Amino acid sequence: MSTVSSATNAADIIAGLQKSTTAAASKTDEAQSRFLKLLTEQLKNQDPLNPMDNAQMTSQLAQIDTVNGLEKLNATLNSLLGSAQSGEALQAAALVGKGVMVDGHGLTLTGGKAYGGFELDSPADKLTVSIKDANGLEVRTLELGGFDAGIHNFAWDGLAASGARAVDGQYTMSVAATRGSTDLKPTALELNTVNSVLRTSGGSVSLDVGGKLTRLADIKQIL
Numbered sequence: 001m002s003t004v005s006s007a008t009n010a011a012d013i014i015a016g017l018q019k020s021t022t023a024a025a026s027k028t029d030e031a032q033s034r035f036l037k038l039l040t041e042q043l044k045n046q047d048p049l050n051p052m053d054n055a056q057m058t059s060q061l062a063q064i065d066t067v068n069g070l071e072k073l074n075a076t077l078n079s080l081l082g083s084a085q086s087g088e089a090l091q092a093a094a095l096v097g098k099g100v101m102v103d104g105h106g107l108t109l110t111g112g113k114a115y116g117g118f119e120l121d122s123p124a125d126k127l128t129v130s131i132k133d134a135n136g137l138e139v140r141t142l143e144l145g146g147f148d149a150g151i152h153n154f155a156w157d158g159l160a161a162s163g164a165r166a167v168d169g170q171y172t173m174s175v176a177a178t179r180g181s182t183d184l185k186p187t188a189l190e191l192n193t194v195n196s197v198l199r200t201s202g203g204s205v206s207l208d209v210g211g212k213l214t215r216l217a218d219i220k221q222i223l
Helices: 010-044 054-093
Strands: 002-004 099-103 106-109 114-120 124-132 138-147 150-156 169-179 182-184 187-199 205-209 212-214
Touching: 054 187, 054 205, 106 114, 106 187, 114 124, 114 169, 124 150, 138 150, 169 187
Parallel strands: none
Antiparallel strands: 002 187, 099 187, 106 169, 114 150, 114 187, 124 138, 124 169, 169 182, 187 205, 205 212
């Protein structure tokens, strides 16, 4: 597994794709050349009194043409896949050092401020955020009112229910929402920083977000 930084060399990526495409084309040409040699020898050594049927020869030529077409299609698909993976790596590398919202219940209080988020599949009349300390004791409940469907953010001023200022550190949160008498199931989102981008030998891309690996597609919001 290798780490990809924002200084990823695009020229190296393009060169790698060209090398892969050239190798695939070389294999295809080699297979076609072998087939034509075999066909030529077959024609040279055929029985003059019983020559190869035209339909049979046409069938063999069609077969090599089909194989050639499949090889080219496969090479094209591999090239497109490589381009997509490289593009994803470059896009992910641009996020290093940025804050992102991902699924999670963590809440970091720093300098008396903490930020979190949530995602709603449908509108809510009332949304409540419950904040707990490391011991699982509730520190504060935030009544945030109504929201439309989608992704939303909230801020905690660091004050406990008693009015005292909470100590900076790690907290957890849970989100509850209702619409009328119906309980909804919002998704809690935590704010983390993208530390690095990891690319496996297979080409897949993962991001180190707050010490946890996540996919680019799992990032809900970039701040």
